[in-house]
Amino acid sequence: MNGNISQKLYRWLQDRYRIEEILELAEKKYVPVHRHSVWYYFGGITLFLFIIQVITGILLLLYYKGSEDLAFESIQFIMSKVQFGWLVRSTHSWSANLMILAAFVHMFSVYFTRAYRPPRELTWLSGMFLLFLALGFGFSGYLLPWNTLAFFATIVGTDIVGQVPVVGRPLLEFLRGGENVTGATLSRFFGFHVAILPGIFTVLLVLHLFFVQRQGMSEPLEAEGKQGSAVKRMPFFPNFLLRDLLLWLIVLNLLAILAVFFPWELGQKADPFASAPAGIRPEWYFLFMFQTLKVLPAKIGFLDGELLGIVAFGLAGVLWTIVPFWDRESKKGQKGRFITYIGLFAVLYIILLTIMGYIAE
Ligand code: HEM
DSSP states (O other): OHHHHHHHHHHHHHHOOOOOHHHHHHHHHHHETTTTTTHHHHHHHHHHHHHHHHHHHHHHTOOOOOSSHHHHHHHHHHHHTTTTTTHHHHHHHHHHHHHHHHHHHHHHHHHHHHTTTTOHHHHHHHHHHHHHHHHHHHHHHHHHTHHEOOOOOEHHHHHHHHHSSHHHHHHHHHHHSSSSOOOHHHHEEEHIIIIIIHHHHHHHHHHHHHHHHHHHOOOTTTEEEESSSEEEEIIIIIIHHHHHHHHHHHHHHHHHHHHSSOOOOOOOOOOOOOOOOTOOOOOHHHHHHHHHHSSSSSTTTEEEEHHHHHHHHHHHHHHHHHHHOOHHHHHTTTTOHHHHHHHHHHHHHHHHHHHHHHHHH
């Protein structure tokens, strides 16, 4: 009886939407198998953590209030009165950090395997914009509990934005909703965090996944163009998907352990009239830039040290974003050493300066 109904439903849908073609598409999708295959999983992990963010974020929205008077108290309420509210908040905060970490790992693995080379330039570009947006999610979300640390870190962060030549000042006022960080900033960050960023992120993510789906997974440079079966392949459905799901389950467990045993702190409510406490620093993923600006001398030659640092980071970011267009060797199917060295330098630099940022007072 049940089988009959589902068969009828299947036929009904098939007549109208030819769903068989979609299933055929899934059957034709393959994933290359080689010694760097493990890196193929990190895009999926990032995707999984983004889904967690959407679900826990919507749950938080049921109680959160984005105003100067009520933001902190509403989070207190979520953590103490709402059933499992503490778990949802802690999961949202941990998952945000893991998502950014997974996105970085995904980006560097794509970089080192040169998966950005033609024809995947747009996959890389859309990915870079997704990463910038993910950092924007982190920056805007950090302020939402309206606690002391976040309040002062937002002043410092937006101050740095204000130093950018030409566009800095208008950008600072746009972000703050005025000269200073106030309740107006909180309202704005709330809007960015729950409406503007999710909207743009979702469109870009759909594009990113569409590109991946249309072009299939890249093969390692070493094997490309070789005749015969140089690269082994595994069906995406169900072989790769099941592996994906297994990993997602492991990540979910990790997330649960972190959220339960290391619950996210709330701290003290922000007092805009108090002086800044010592040791204000941004979240770890901004720390390497923050620390660099801190250790640069006030003057380098006749130029302002901090300004020079900001311009250098901007230029490096642009060059990194357009790497598929200037890395000629990978276009010719070669793995150039220069690109590898730049990548290694970037990874080491980020790790070293982040550690220095944590040790520094
Ligand atoms: C931030 C959210 C992101 C999500 C949710 C995401 C998701 C995915 C997924 C599911 C895949 C297919 C599996 C894989 O290759 O791992 C993929 C592939 C890819 N992603 Fe991302 N990604 C994100 C960010 C990025 C970033 C920051 C970059 C680099 C700038 C990037 C560049 C690529 C490229 C080039 C591929 C194709 C890889 C290949 O064909 O071997 N993505 N992405």
